[in-house]
Amino acid sequence: RFRDHHAFLVRLHLDHYDQLTDSVGQLDARIEEAMAPFRPALDLLDTIPGINRAVAEVIIAETGGDMARFASARHLASWAGVCPGHHESAGRTKNTKVRPGNPYLKGALGLAAFGAVRTKDTYLQARYKRLTARRGPLRALVAVEHSIITAIWHMLTDNVTYRELGGAYFTQRDPERATRRAINALNQLGYTVTLNPRGATA
Template sequence: MSNNSTTFVGLDVHKDSITVACVGAATTDPVIDVGSIGTQQYAIDRLLKRLGGHGRLELVYEAGPCGFWLQRYLASRQQACVVVASSLIPQRPGDRIKTDRRDARNLALALRAGTLTPVHIPTPAQEAFRDVVRAWQQAKRDITAARQRLKSFLLRNDIRYTGQANWSAAHRRWLAQLVLPSRAQQIVCQELIDAISERERRRDRIEAELDRLAPAWDGYPLAHALQAFRGIQKTVAYTVIAEAGDLSRFAHPRHFMAWLGLVPGEHSSGATRRQGPITRCGNRWARTLLVEAAWAYRYSPKVSAIIERRAQTIDPQIRALAWKAQLRLSTRYRRLAARGKHHNVVVTAIARELGAFIWAAARLVTHTAA
């Protein structure tokens, strides 16, 4: 490799080790297996010094459980590094051998060929807020799981609540007064009830911190504006924007839909076009909640008192867009359902279009702020 050329470096990153391979800019340059190094900063500095003699470095590694700390550290050392989505790395159909060394080599070669798709890297502040939102979501799912365990336990013992709403004040009083046949079962029941209470307190603590941090969050103006839309409350708005980051990076609403994983898969050839289920290759946190929000559009268009209260401090342009979304999506839901489409297929199509309205709202909020 020439000392004045670019060296492309593939990194296969794990918890305690990084496997390294590099290749020169010329197509005739062979791939060099550098070996495995530790994840400590001094080990990374030693690698940069070792490879720096070959000219400018461009580094790449797959997005994964190790996050973005390595990219940020390399950027602080004035090194170009991209993080790529593992699902979008080109693979040869006949390649059935996977090792860390091969992964590093393939990354280096793909980076040189320009066939990799980098992921969006949030700022440390954006990632910190996203972590709080995810913790909030996980806490709510923990509550659901704990409640289901209690309901299953009671059903197994033929104990049924005859009231109207589960987890209401009346339901909780009924739970507190339960007397089971044996002491052991009484203890189990109380432990299950206490587990629910503890998880609810944890959710409340995280939500209080989220509300404290939100006004200073750079995505707050858009998250607040999105609550003018039917089906989008704080949970959906905060999650979608915290996961997506700056929506201006999507040049077209279809790009945002693809990032959500809501576009249909396709296997076409010649004159035959076959579209299948959605790709699901995008962000699962945002996709799941957006599909849940889309169920609200199975009803006729209406601005409820709750939406009206939420929308009082929201720009009239956003409110008009939200009403336009109601008119279009409710009509589209009825038409698709009338054609005999399965309700899950229908609501997924509505979620995809709702993503386009969110993208349009982001453009309005950005324009207003400017």
């Protein structure tokens, strides 16, 4: 039942596919050429969990790769739209929705954050888990985006690679708080907890 008309339609689709593939190849070559001067910066960004080459290229394209135009990491985060807004009323400051920013950079940071929170034993994953319980997953994700853009500013300003703090960073930074949280969690499950320092005799 495959006739000449069907062959014509199939050939039409295959030719269109070949044209699109050729266009994609040309665009990839053009992007590679345009990004050649920024290769060192791309290599630095590639060390951040969650950031791949495509995301790094968007970050460079939108920021220009020059952090001198941003006075601080906070200025860059605000321009990217990953800083929570603040509303002050009667002397009290309340968090509001994030401020609008560069949509393309914000989209790239969103992809990076989604990837970062799925990495194992990393600071960004630990930060996400720590904030999700108190602020919800969406706000926690914005906080991870903020951490990523802050790291980007420092890395490109000082020309250094990403320094991984590890998944146990918050526990090591404040062990007493981590202990209290663990005890409270066990108490809510109906357990009575007695702490004995390691090495202590019964």
